[in-house]
Amino acid sequence: MPAMRPQDILMPVAAGLCCKPGGFHIDPVRPVDRAVITHGHSDHARPGHGAVLATQDTLDIMRLRYGDGFAGSTQAIAYGEEIALGGVSIKFHPAGHVLGSAQIAVTHGGLRIVASGDYKDVRDPTCTPFEVVPCDVFITEATFGLPVFRHGDAACEVDKLLASAALFPDRAHLVGAYSLGKAQRVIALIREAGYGAPIYLHGAMDKVTQYYQSRGVALGELRPATGMKKADLAGTITLAPPSAIADLWTRRFPDPVTAFASGWMRVRARARQRGVELPLVISDHADWDGLTRTIAATGAGEIWVTHGQEDALVHWCTSQGLVARPLALVGYGDEDSGEDATSSEEDG
Amino acid sequence: MNRFAELLDRLAYEPGRNNKLRLITAYFRETPDPDRGYALAALTGALSFKHAKPALIRELIAARTDPVLFALSYDYVGDLSETVALMWPSALRREHDSKSPPPTLTDVVTTLRTLGKSELPAQLARWLDELDEIGRWALLKLVTGAMRIGVSARLAKTAAAALGDKDTHDVELIWPGLAPPYLDLFAWLEGRADKPVNRLPAPFRPVMLAHAIEDADFARLDAADFTAEWKWDGIRVQAVGGRDEHGSAAIRLYSRTGEDITGGFPDLLPSLRLQESSEGTLDDYRKPLRTFRHQAFAIDGELLVVREGRVQSFNVLQQRLNRKTVTPRLMKEFPIHLRAYDLLGDGDNDLRELPFDERRRRLVDFIAALDDPRIDLSPQVPFATWGELAAVRADPAAAGADAAAVEGIMLKRRDAPYLPGRPKGLWWKWKRDPHVIDAVLMYAQRGHGKRSSYYSDYTFGVWTETDGNEQLVPVGKAYFGFTDEELLRIDRFVRRNTTESFGPVRHVVHEPDRGLVLEVAFEGLQRSARHRSGVAMRFPRINRLRWDKPPREADRLETLERMLASAAAVRSA
Numbered sequence: 001m002p003a004m005r006p007q008d009i010l011m012p013v014a015a016g017l018c019c020k021p022g023g024f025h026i027d028p029v030r031p032v033d034r035a036v037i038t039h040g041h042s043d044h045a046r047p048g049h050g051a052v053l054a055t056q057d058t059l060d061i062m063r064l065r066y067g068d069g070f071a072g073s074t075q076a077i078a079y080g081e082e083i084a085l086g087g088v089s090i091k092f093h094p095a096g097h098v099l100g101s102a103q104i105a106v107t108h109g110g111l112r113i114v115a116s117g118d119y120k121d122v123r124d125p126t127c128t129p130f131e132v133v134p135c136d137v138f139i140t141e142a143t144f145g146l147p148v149f150r151h152g153d154a155a156c157e158v159d160k161l162l163a164s165a166a167l168f169p170d171r172a173h174l175v176g177a178y179s180l181g182k183a184q185r186v187i188a189l190i191r192e193a194g195y196g197a198p199i200y201l202h203g204a205m206d207k208v209t210q211y212y213q214s215r216g217v218a219l220g221e222l223r224p225a226t227g228m229k230k231a232d233l234a235g236t237i238t239l240a241p242p243s244a245i246a247d248l249w250t251r252r253f254p255d256p257v258t259a260f261a262s263g264w265m266r267v268r269a270r271a272r273q274r275g276v277e278l279p280l281v282i283s284d285h286a287d288w289d290g291l292t293r294t295i296a297a298t299g300a301g302e303i304w305v306t307h308g309q310e311d312a313l314v315h316w317c318t319s320q321g322l323v324a325r326p327l328a329l330v331g332y333g334d335e336d337s338g339e340d341a342t343s344s345e346e347d348g
Numbered sequence: 349m350n351r352f353a354e355l356l357d358r359l360a361y362e363p364g365r366n367n368k369l370r371l372i373t374a375y376f377r378e379t380p381d382p383d384r385g386y387a388l389a390a391l392t393g394a395l396s397f398k399h400a401k402p403a404l405i406r407e408l409i410a411a412r413t414d415p416v417l418f419a420l421s422y423d424y425v426g427d428l429s430e431t432v433a434l435m436w437p438s439a440l441r442r443e444h445d446s447k448s449p450p451p452t453l454t455d456v457v458t459t460l461r462t463l464g465k466s467e468l469p470a471q472l473a474r475w476l477d478e479l480d481e482i483g484r485w486a487l488l489k490l491v492t493g494a495m496r497i498g499v500s501a502r503l504a505k506t507a508a509a510a511l512g513d514k515d516t517h518d519v520e521l522i523w524p525g526l527a528p529p530y531l532d533l534f535a536w537l538e539g540r541a542d543k544p545v546n547r548l549p550a551p552f553r554p555v556m557l558a559h560a561i562e563d564a565d566f567a568r569l570d571a572a573d574f575t576a577e578w579k580w581d582g583i584r585v586q587a588v589g590g591r592d593e594h595g596s597a598a599i600r601l602y603s604r605t606g607e608d609i610t611g612g613f614p615d616l617l618p619s620l621r622l623q624e625s626s627e628g629t630l631d632d633y634r635k636p637l638r639t640f641r642h643q644a645f646a647i648d649g650e651l652l653v654v655r656e657g658r659v660q661s662f663n664v665l666q667q668r669l670n671r672k673t674v675t676p677r678l679m680k681e682f683p684i685h686l687r688a689y690d691l692l693g694d695g696d697n698d699l700r701e702l703p704f705d706e707r708r709r710r711l712v713d714f715i716a717a718l719d720d721p722r723i724d725l726s727p728q729v730p731f732a733t734w735g736e737l738a739a740v741r742a743d744p745a746a747a748g749a750d751a752a753a754v755e756g757i758m759l760k761r762r763d764a765p766y767l768p769g770r771p772k773g774l775w776w777k778w779k780r781d782p783h784v785i786d787a788v789l790m791y792a793q794r795g796h797g798k799r800s801s802y803y804s805d806y807t808f809g810v811w812t813e814t815d816g817n818e819q820l821v822p823v824g825k826a827y828f829g830f831t832d833e834e835l836l837r838i839d840r841f842v843r844r845n846t847t848e849s850f851g852p853v854r855h856v857v858h859e860p861d862r863g864l865v866l867e868v869a870f871e872g873l874q875r876s877a878r879h880r881s882g883v884a885m886r887f888p889r890i891n892r893l894r895w896d897k898p899p900r901e902a903d904r905l906e907t908l909e910r911m912l913a914s915a916a917a918v919r920s921a
């Protein structure tokens with residue numbers, strides 16, 4: 001029998017990343033019989049599959065978002081747990097991206113491929129920390145795959161927000177943040193910085209935030225922003241989905257300072273494009289240093305790069321003597337031009 | 349430096365004036381001397397050192413990064429300083445070999461002042477090692493002289509004044525005598541010392557400005573309360589003369605913002621000489637003119653080029669502006685002239701509290717006593733009713749003015765003191781109607797700096813018939829006049845309606861039924877051989893976006909030619 005090639009185990013096809021010997025797809029973008037899902041963001045977790053294998057948190061988040069009938073059947077798997085599907089073995093490892101997010105290690109014929117989904121290797125009080133999984137082939141995202149993206153310390157960014165709130169007590173501070181993961185992480189960081197006052201929430205974040213709290217993530221007192229008198233919102237901090245901070249919705253706030261928590265805020269033109277006054281560089285994706293550090297740590301000799309700035313990361317890998325190629329996955333992010341990425345609700 | 353960088357960073361994003369003020373004042377309050385003083389100098393443009401060239405920055409980064417990664421990054425970010433600031437291999441990651449603390453703003457400014465050219469690259473690299481991303485960005489903007497963050501010198505002075513609950517004018521008044529790092533200024537503002545005395549022999553006085561008058565305003569104003577003058581289209585200046593403590597004469601010419609522009613106009617200085625004082629007659633303007641003499645003075649006026657008694661247009665005056673050297677030929681071809689509007693100081697007397705009528709009387713005497721062909725009085729335009737004045741304004745040439753150089757009419761309340769800034773209701777400017785046409789957007793190009801990610805430079809055209817075909821011919825280019833929101837909409841329109849791209853230029857759809865109509869306002873028209881249309885606009889700007897108007901209804905070249913012909917007729921009348 002000839003040696004197993006990685007593309008015999010995992011292969012990009014129209015529906016997503018397909019594991020033929022195991023009979024499943026990872027994060028499929030079209031309905032499939034058997035889906036293995038890394039995390040609950042909508043460009044990775046879609047409804048309508050036959051069977052879904054994911055962490056309990058990811059399954060819960062999908063149910064919150066899509067309702068009870070989001071899949072034919074579901075199976076929960078814990079971090080570190082290993083199961084066999086067809087002839088391959090699957091093991092889930094924490095990805096540190098959002099609550100429940102996982103990297104999926106697929107082992108077959110002595111070859112291990114890790115599909116890491118979205119990940120970050122820095123501290124996040126709201127989810128299990130990222131774990132390096134040694135492997136032969138590492139599939140990495142490249143959302144922030146340019147050396148200009150260095151996210152720095154998220155706590156410093158939150159300090160900036162609190163300093164601004166202190167300097168402008170008569171203005172409301174409105175923080176744009178993706179509803180799943182980023183919003184809860186920002187709230188947790190604000191609490192860690194010692195801010196004890198109630199934090200206000202846009203209605204679209206209610207359910208998922210309550211879910212985080214039910215999973216033991218301490219977020220302090222949260223209140224709905226809706227129904228508050230304008231004047232009473234002076235000096236407060238409100239979190240809202242990115243689409244809401246450029247919306248008529250902001251008119252209910254007194255002279256709002258619009259902040260936006262995203263890795264994209266590192267680049268000034270991007271921040272200005274969104275009309276952001278207080279950019280906060282806080283990302284749930286690994287930055288350039290995180291990506292290159294992780295790639296090296298996995299010990300993988302071959303790297304597949306997906307959704308984001310593939311060119312630069314492939315170039316870096318090659319310069320390090322690694323085999324690397326972009327994994328052209330249709331439907332993952334819509335980031336080909338780099339211009340629309342921040343309009344996707346879940347990314348950044 | 350990092351704290352100053354944070355301030356610059358925040359100011360660059362903050363659109364509101366009052367919020368900017370609070371940010372700057374808070375910075376002045378928190379930051380010790382002399383750092384805050386150098387920050388004030390940086391914000392008011394009062395720092396001077398040799399700027400670093402972009403090529404140097406490129407060399408520094410090229411020595412430290414992979415060229416492919418740099419090219420991809422620069423392409424993405426679009427700004428050299430920002431790309432370098434973000435990509436620079438920071439000391440954070442190499443903590444073991446760099447233990448020095450980041451430089452303060454004072455370190456940077458004082459070092460740059462004396463640093464030799466050959467030492468600059470290594471010094472810059474050391475600082476970049478020590479600073480964080482925002483610190484590096486601010487440093488590179490500072491050393492390349494590209495610090496555009498939407499803060500005027502006046503705003504920075506206002507923020508400083510607010511530190512001591514003082515008026516901006518108080519700061520502006522003493523400003524010319526102050527120097528970075530402004531220790532005496534901050535000491536006074538914080539109540540630790542007396543107000544610094546402006547010891548300059550020929551200090552600048554903050555300028556009084558006019559409001560644009562609207563039709564509705566006339567109903568509330570009584571013509572009898574006002575005097576009228578032509579609004580000359582030159583450079584508003586203040587000519588100041590005085591003596592220092594040793595008795596030597598000093599003559600200065602200031603721009604309306606207080607910038608010293610004396611060096612550009614040596615040919616005017618002999619006309620602004622100081623005269624001997626004649627005792628006992630100094631304050632009394634009713635004495636015979638011949639005995640009237642003065643030692644110090646401050647004239648508010650307009651710089652103009654006058655040839656054979658005729659005031660030339662601003663286009664001509666422009667040849668005299670921003671020149672590094674002023675050659676005898678330039679002075680001969682473009683003879684400079686001062687037209688006096690107001691007298692702010694005479695001898696030791698500050699006249700600014702006096703009513704305008706009184707100052708005007710003194711000015712008349714002053715100019716007569718000076719008796720110099722290069723300096724004359726701005727003539728008053730007699731009128732009894734607003735209607736009468738409107739007729740004169742519509743046709744300045746008929747009223748004897750050099751129409752090419754008249755921008756409109758200035759109205760001044762007879763009883764108004766000379767107040768700095770733009771006080772309400774005292775001075776009004778009544779401009780001639782700007783020319784307005786509807787043109788069609790043809791090409792768009794990315795802007796610079798802040799706007800580099802948007803298509804913000806627009807070439808527009810009007811219809812003309814060529815070989816029996818209706819065609820658009822470009823007549824101008826506009827970069828401003830629209831709001832940020834409108835910019836976003838035009839940018840989106842450009843991206844969605846590009847028909848072809850040539851390098852940085854996008855061709856935007858411009859057909860009779862598809863395209864964007866721009867209402868363009870401009871100040872004047874000239875014949876131009878450089879433009880295919882044969883005409884060029886002065887100061888074109890986007891007045892309004894006519895999303896509602898189909899391109900076929902835009903104006904025609906004939907309309908512009910008619911405007912040109914009528915302007916020529918006025919000029920030769």
Ligand SMILES: [Zn+2]
Pocket residue numbers: 039041044097118346347
């Ligand atoms: Zn994600």
